[in-house]
Amino acid sequence: MLAPSNSVQLIQHHPAEGPGAIATWAQSRGLTLAVFRADLGHLPAVSAAPVIILGGPYESNAGPAWLAQERQWLAASLAQGAPVFAICLGAQLLALSLGGQVRRMATTETGWTTVNFADGSALKVLEWHEDAIDLPPGAQLLASSALCEQQMYAVGSTRIGLQFHPEWNAESVAQLNAHFADESPLPRHQDHSAAYRQVYDWLQVTLDQWHLAATAASR
Numbered sequence: 001m002l003a004p005s006n007s008v009q010l011i012q013h014h015p016a017e018g019p020g021a022i023a024t025w026a027q028s029r030g031l032t033l034a035v036f037r038a039d040l041g042h043l044p045a046v047s048a049a050p051v052i053i054l055g056g057p058y059e060s061n062a063g064p065a066w067l068a069q070e071r072q073w074l075a076a077s078l079a080q081g082a083p084v085f086a087i088c089l090g091a092q093l094l095a096l097s098l099g100g101q102v103r104r105m106a107t108t109e110t111g112w113t114t115v116n117f118a119d120g121s122a123l124k125v126l127e128w129h130e131d132a133i134d135l136p137p138g139a140q141l142l143a144s145s146a147l148c149e150q151q152m153y154a155v156g157s158t159r160i161g162l163q164f165h166p167e168w169n170a171e172s173v174a175q176l177n178a179h180f181a182d183e184s185p186l187p188r189h190q191d192h193s194a195a196y197r198q199v200y201d202w203l204q205v206t207l208d209q210w211h212l213a214a215t216a217a218s219r
Helices: 021-028 065-080 089-097 170-183 193-217
Strands: 007-012 032-037 051-053 084-087 101-117 122-134 140-144 152-155 159-162
Touching: 021 032, 021 193, 051 089, 065 084, 065 089, 084 089, 089 101, 089 122, 089 159, 122 193
Parallel strands: 007 032, 007 051, 051 084, 084 159
Antiparallel strands: 101 122, 101 140, 140 152, 152 159
């Protein structure tokens, strides 16, 4: 059974990496986020329901046993036709499920980064990753950065992968910095409110487009 049209499933992998700005978007659209903690063994039933998959500090093609279970769940849900909006680790899991590859980068990409979109626009976004995606068959490359060519891709209109983190707002970054302490390369004391607003504006439009396509596909 599909989730109600006013509900969107969201997979979280780490206690310090929650939905962030995605929760703000969902609330503003009258949508309910059904959050599942994959790291605690919680996954929704396999179905064609739309799902957002967040990031996390794990290797997409290795990692703990629960991540192997998630890979199986994702492959089965994709086989049912599930629309997926996937971020960082989520985008890597999506690529693997669709026949792509994930490899270690020569240089870790962290902090504020400019991504350039295929339509000629650009946006400063937050990054924290050391793996990169080799796109699955049929994927369209939508954005790149200086260090990582595969920043955003689409397979059709309902399966979107982002290597960067548009869901991270000021509160998200504060939580990540508190959890990871000196290990975190994210900004700490500067005022980046204008940059967060620009990223959120982009995120709203992008999620609206994906959710509209996902809703149409489920009819």
